[in-house]
Amino acid sequence: MRIHSYHRLYKQRLLCSTRSFKARGSKVNRCQFCQVEQNLCLCPYQPEVDANIAIILLLSSNEVFKPSNTGRLILDTIKEGYAYQWSRTDPDKQMLELMNNPQYQPIVVFPKENVESKCRILDLNNAWLNHGKKPLLIFLDGSWREARRMFRKSPYLDSLPVLSISPQSLSQYVMRRSDNSQHLATAEVASIVFSQLGEKLAAQTLSLWFDVFKETYLMSKSQSKSDIQRPKLQHYLNRENPS
Ligand SMILES: [Zn+2]
Numbered sequence: 383m384r385i386h387s388y389h390r391l392y393k394q395r396l397l398c399s400t401r402s403f404k405a406r407g408s409k410v411n412r413c414q415f416c417q418v419e420q421n422l423c424l425c426p427y428q429p430e431v432d433a434n435i436a437i438i439l440l441l442s443s444n445e446v447f448k449p450s451n452t453g454r455l456i457l458d459t460i461k462e463g464y465a466y467q468w469s470r471t472d473p474d475k476q477m478l479e480l481m482n483n484p485q486y487q488p489i490v491v492f493p494k495e496n497v498e499s500k501c502r503i504l505d506l507n508n509a510w511l512n513h514g515k516k517p518l519l520i521f522l523d524g525s526w527r528e529a530r531r532m533f534r535k536s537p538y539l540d541s542l543p544v545l546s547i548s549p550q551s552l553s554q555y556v557m558r559r560s561d562n563s564q565h566l567a568t569a570e571v572a573s574i575v576f577s578q579l580g581e582k583l584a585a586q587t588l589s590l591w592f593d594v595f596k597e598t599y600l601m602s603k604s605q606s607k608s609d610i611q612r613p614k615l616q617h618y619l620n621r622e623n624p625s
Contacts (some may be wrong), residue, residue: 383425388439388454388465389415392446395467410449410602417449418595418603427619429459430459431582435517435576436486437463438477439568440532442524452569453523455595459588468522470535478538486518490539491575494546496530506578517579519545523568545613547574567592590618 392414416424437460439453446467457463466474481488494503520539522529533539551574555566566574569592577585597614 383415383428384400384430384458384461384615385415385467386457387463388446388457391441391467394615395446407599412449412602416595417451417454418598422598422601424594424598424615430461431459431584431587432461433463433576433581435460435519435579435581435584437572438480438488438518438520439465440468440477440520440522441465441537442468442522442528442532445524445528450599451523452567452592452595453521453572455569455591456521456588458585459591468524468532468536473536473538480518481520481542482519483539485516487513487515488518488520488542490520490522490533490542490546491571492522492529492533492546494544494592496533497544497546502542504543504545506545519572519575521568521572545575545578548578551578554562569595580611587621590614590621594618 393413409527410419412418413420413423413425418424437456439457441453445451445453446465453465457465464477466477480486489504494500497503514612520542522532524532552566555570555574569588573585573589576582576588592616597612599608601612
């Protein structure tokens with residue numbers, strides 16, 4: 383299992399916090415890496431996809447401590463991923479360097495309805511991806527209210543292009559799901575965006591991995607789980623690489 387930037391941020395925040403953050407579901411004895419109950423630990427199954435994208439996960443205040451967080455699953459899936467604590471006034475220096483590195487094209491993932499200057503919105507039909515830079519996708523991870531605040535109050539994001547989920551890919555995705563809710567978890571947004579960028583293997587792997595996490599997370603909550611089959615995990619383990 384690969385220890386990644388999210389795990390390191392989690393550990394660092396734990397060491398620095400003066401009082402423990404009591405997230406919902408904190409009574410469960412969790413694996414500190416995959417955040418499900420220890421005897422259901424998913425760490426041995428962690429995926430790893432070698433995609434031509436890099437990820438920055440920008441986390442709101444106590445998001446890193448929430449066992450239900452799904453941004454972590456993106457960093458499980460994509461090899462090159464970085465997690466940072468959001469700050470309005472004191473952004474992480476390493477993160478700024480990364481955003482300014484000419485090898486990358488930083489792109490904020492955010493709904494275009496909430497972007498004031500429409501010229502920032504990327505049109506994937508344009509040949510913007512062909513200039514040889516690696517897309518560095520920035521996900522704002524927190525509640526919707528927090529994500530909006532992060533988007534508006536981060537001067538270092540102001541000049542960056544914005545990529546949104548197209549209504550078409552959203553409806554395709556929602557149709558495939560059983561619960562039909564329009565509210566998407568961060569990992570689901572990422573999966574759709576990967577697909578839009580042509581990273582099909584990353585999109586599919588993350589989507590399956592999200593299902594596995596959701597299934598196991600719910601099992602961690604329930605009392606009687608000894609004989610549950612874990613169909614999502616089986617499906618994930620039997621996956622074939624799409625060509
Ligand atoms: Zn684990």
